[in-house]
Amino acid sequence: MVGIVIVSHSKPLAESLRDLALEMGQNKARIAAAGGVDDPDNPVGTDAMKILEAIQEVYSDDGVLVFMDMGSAIMSAEMALEFLDETQRENVKLCGASFVEGVVAATALAASGAEMDEIIREAKLALKGKTAQLGEDDSDDEGTGTAEEARESNETAGNADIKEEYTLRNTMGLHARPAAKVVQTVTGRDAEVFIRNITRESDFVSAKSMNSLISLNVQQNDTVQVAYTGTEAEALQELISEMMKSNFGESTAPAPKRTKKASPKKDSRSGMPDDGVLKGISISPGFAIAPVKQYSVTLPDIEEEKQDNPEMELSLLRDALAEAEKEIEEVKQKSSNEIGEVEAAIFDAQILLLKDPELLKKVDARIAEGLTAPYAWRSSLDDVIEMYEQITGDSIISTRVIDLIDVGTRVLEKLTGENFSDIDINEPCILCMNEISPSDAASLNTESVLGICCEKGSDVSHSAIIARSLGIPTVFNLGPALSEIKEDTEVVLNAETGELFTKPDDTLKQQIAKERAHWLEVKEKAHDGRKEQGITANGERIEVLANVGDEHEINQVLDLGAEGVGLFRSEFLFMERTEAPNEDEQFKAYKSAAQSLGKKKPLVIRTLDVGGDKPVSYISIGEEENPFLGQRGIRYCLSEPEMFKEQLRALLRASAFGNLQIMFPMIATAGELRKALNLLEECRAELDEKGLKYNEKIKTGIMIEVPSAVETLDTLLPLIDFVSIGTNDLSQYMMAADRTNPSVGPLTSYYQPAVLRVIERTIRMANEAGKEVSMCGEMARDVKVMPVLLAFGLRKFSMSAAGIPEFKYRLKKIDTESSGLGELAANVLSARSPEEVKEYLS
């Protein structure tokens, strides 16, 4: 990624511009600010060394682009370049673009992976939007053309001296990048250039407008006609011919086709394995045996048609949008009852998509151009989806695509009166799809759909959340071979292991049938007994708490049998917004959570844990090579004491309304903990001064996630009341492996003897010191390992609430005083491999 450096005489200016630009670059950009000089009395100036450091901070072989405000900034930047070694220096460019507009444009492009030359061009053009709006622009940018403009363009182009046809061979056709190249080439020349898509019979549009060019919808193998007029016509013809003929320097591989039934990315290499077993990621556990039903989520095909009454088409579109919105509201209401309010909020995001101004502008323009509303809608969605799909490797973005298809299809149904989407299943089956959309998932007939299998899909997608809430065995990411399974083939799904058996033998069928029967029975019994207290066979009381991310979830988790909240993730309050919630806002949320739980049930609130995998837009931690080893959790909070204290004061004030406890995440040293506790002390004093109430005996504790905390637990325990073991992070940090990286993920299993030993030690030391100890990671809900944890001495578990009924059910069958349990613990602790551990547990 190209790095960006901002040089200004003023430090606050450079830093604010960096923050502004980062927002536009989705916080992904590598960007550094070098502003001011280190002299508190006269801080205005530029410092070549600072600039050098900034360049080195964001340097990669993709290059660095430096923006300067003026005067000595430029000279200092040139100076800084001289200190770079020669190979680096070649990759660093000083950019003369306008300071604010240029930096913002460059950052957005850099974040999208654009190359240096393109970024420089865009940055230099960045001022155009402003000058055009203010009417200072003397070039006549066409924008998205109206019918009037189209006529004019057609007329001028028709009279042009030079016309030439080209067929575009590159995979993506005239998408954003090549369109930008054309615009750059044409802009500022003494010539007019118009392009039309002959294949799609479009009008001519001005080659100076990016939007117009994109609107030509030039796809691979489409033929375009380019008309040139003006004094520089010939020169431009030569330049553009060369770009077209060299396919804009892009790949000419065949474009992936989106069709209605087939998988979107049919890859010939992705055959079915000989044993017929497909492996994916388990989204929701369980077992199923049933015939396959194949479905596919794509936008329905709409024929391109013209109309001559744009006003009527526009009003049809408005009606369809309104109806679709109403319908999504209904699905949301229905889902709120069935799957919970939080999950149902997913549909709010879809309503926002319906109202996206950019999308609507595009559609309106196309209707005005004479296209029918359905085609205008469908083709505009395609553009947006294409744009998203170009940003590859981002699971959040691909989640958006499925939402767009979902919303888009709904609107098309309203527009055409046809039914494209309903998955109408009334016989038992295992549903196989390329990807499942949230509304499809929410509208499934849970009686008939015994399992869900998808080629793609992410663990964090909306659909995954819904599938889990519905309790349907679900596996995602099974790959393209899934679409090769013939309709009605009987298959076996083991959603515990993430395996789909497409050629099951009778033995396997019998085995899984047994597992399924058992699974259903446990599910039913567990559900019935979920509200009983957590208790073992020998009558020992075990606290079973829930992990929650939002105060609104609390009633739901109580209904699933939670006896309190062992982990309240406060960062959800901070996410999906543009600035941090203030003290009062936080206080209200914490207070409402405390009140929902009453005076006794615990509410353990973890202070803000951002960084790592939880980015928050307005928190600028900066690009980190390795965010999981960077500024996250308590480390970030201690670096922003004012923000942190707002949270601490809010927590203290809310503690007056229930059994609220404060937990600090990512503690690695006693020093950090002491600092955090000192800030808490300051907050108490501040509240005392204002005469505000709080629970003076409020309990404080820490998450055990960093191995150093276990190693020095004896120094930490005297300072606090409780510890809670966060197994997900602890195992990653113990094993120095990232669990989202498939090649090392298995190393982070909590069945690793090292992880088990460190957990045992934590529990033992806490119990010996008379401090409360609990566990709130994924391991806590694993009923297979639960007996071992009981044997280690753990008496408090906090888990995602869906796991509580089964956990309590299994708990009732365990005798903590039995000699077998102690032996199991000893065996597990002396095991030499995760496999050996699993053997003991089975």
Place this chain on the structure above:
Amino acid sequence: MITKQQVLDWLRKSSDVLEENRQYLTKLDTAIGDADHGNNMYRGFNKVKSQLDDHADKDIGAILKAVAMTLISTVGGASGPLYGTFFLQAGTKMAGKAELDGDSLAVMFRAGVDGVKMRGKAQPGDKTMIDVLEPVAQAIENDIKEGKSVSDTLHHAVEVAEKGVADTIPLIAKKGRASYLGERSKDHQDPGATSSMMIIKALSESVG
């Protein structure tokens, strides 16, 4: 010969004279610039002075380079990279030297001045420090070639520098902030040229 001690004296004297003339330089800069030259030069050279003791065991080249780095990161205005370049180029040519003879002095000045010209892209007559530095570099080169002593050469250099400063008064600025003023920059003495003259004078006084 210029000894290392004399070089250190030069830098200390430069710092002192720039401190004394802080207001004066700022006043000159207020008329045609952004009123920061006095403060900027004081800030940079004051820092240089505070670090001189650390430089005691370095050779002259290394001392000049260290000065360059300090100026680059503390001056703040355009004179930071400009003077920084002067000392950096001068220091690079003087690497390893414990003392400077006449030839070295000429080479040092030429390297430094060419560096400033390259950095600021200014020519004589643009109403900048080059109007002092370029004639001084030429005078030193000529005097040494003619066989004058280092001391005499430097005395002459001061005269040339003073004339250079006076010559900037009628000029119209073509570079830097003053160039925004166009015709109105006439009849003002250039602050950068003035500080350059002061630094050259400090060298002459240190050598005696």
